[in-house]
Amino acid sequence: MSFEIRILNSQDVGLMRGLIGVFAKAFGDSQTYLGSRPSDAYLSDLLGKSHFIAIVATIHELIVGGLVAYQLDKFEQDRREIYIYDLAVDEGYRRRGIATATIEALRAETARRDAYVIFVQADLNDAPAIALYEKLGVKETAHHFDILPRSSTSRQRDD
Numbered sequence: 001m002s003f004e005i006r007i008l009n010s011q012d013v014g015l016m017r018g019l020i021g022v023f024a025k026a027f028g029d030s031q032t033y034l035g036s037r038p039s040d041a042y043l044s045d046l047l048g049k050s051h052f053i054a055i056v057a058t059i060h061e062l063i064v065g066g067l068v069a070y071q072l073d074k075f076e077q078d079r080r081e082i083y084i085y086d087l088a089v090d091e092g093y094r095r096r097g098i099a100t101a102t103i104e105a106l107r108a109e110t111a112r113r114d115a116y117v118i119f120v121q122a123d124l125n126d127a128p129a130i131a132l133y134e135k136l137g138v139k140e141t142a143h144h145f146d147i148l149p150r151s152s153t154s155r156q157r158d159d
Contacts, residue, residue, distance in 0.1 A: 003059045003098055005105045010048035013040045018063035019056050026088035053082070055105050057089070057098045065089030065098045069106055071113060082110050084120035 008015055017037075024033035038046075046052050051073075056066035067087035071080050084106070089098045103118075110118055 001059055001096070003057045003064060003093075003096070003101070005101050006056050006058065007105065007109060008047050008054040008056060010044045012047060012054075013043045015056050015058075015063060016043050016047060016054055019054060019066045019068070022063055022065060022090055023086050023088050026090065027086075053106065053109060055102045055109075057093075057102055059093070063090075064093040065102060067102045067106065069118070071115065080113060080115035082106065082113070082115050082118045084118060087120070 006012075006015070008019075020033050020037075024030045027033070047054060051071040053069040053071065054066065055069075056063050058064065065088060067084055069082050069084045071082055073080050084103075087099060087102065106118060
């Protein structure tokens with residue numbers, strides 16, 4: 001069964017909502033992805049921003065996978081890099097080259113934007129994602145830290 005790959009624009013709010021649903025199901029995280037849905041106007045505005053990239057894979061209008069990425073404009077040189085924030089394929093459509101095809105579409109978009117690299121993180125226990133990314137790129141080991149914003153109502157320690 002063949003699939004189509006498409007880069008979304010500000011008119012593709014319905015497709016973006018479908019992709020969010022794929023992420024919710026694939027990551028088993030309905031609360032994050034579906035618990036507080038953004039408005040159509042918000043999604044249209046986001047899809048129209050130059051730093052936001054959303055790519056979907058469809059089979060007969062059904063969204064079966066995709067990715068979202070962000071362009072980061074660097075300060076130390078006149079260059080850009082692309083960060084894959086989320087990538088997922090519906091479980092029933094995996095092992096058909098869909099994830100690789102979405103990354104290949106992003107590679108073409110990265111070249112069009114004259115960005116010099118795409119980077120992505122994978123959880124240490126996500127063997128399928130690690131295998132995919134190792135097939136396409138060079139692995140670098142790093143630590144990931146979440147730093148919460150300072151809240152005027154919460155007590156935080158200054159070290």
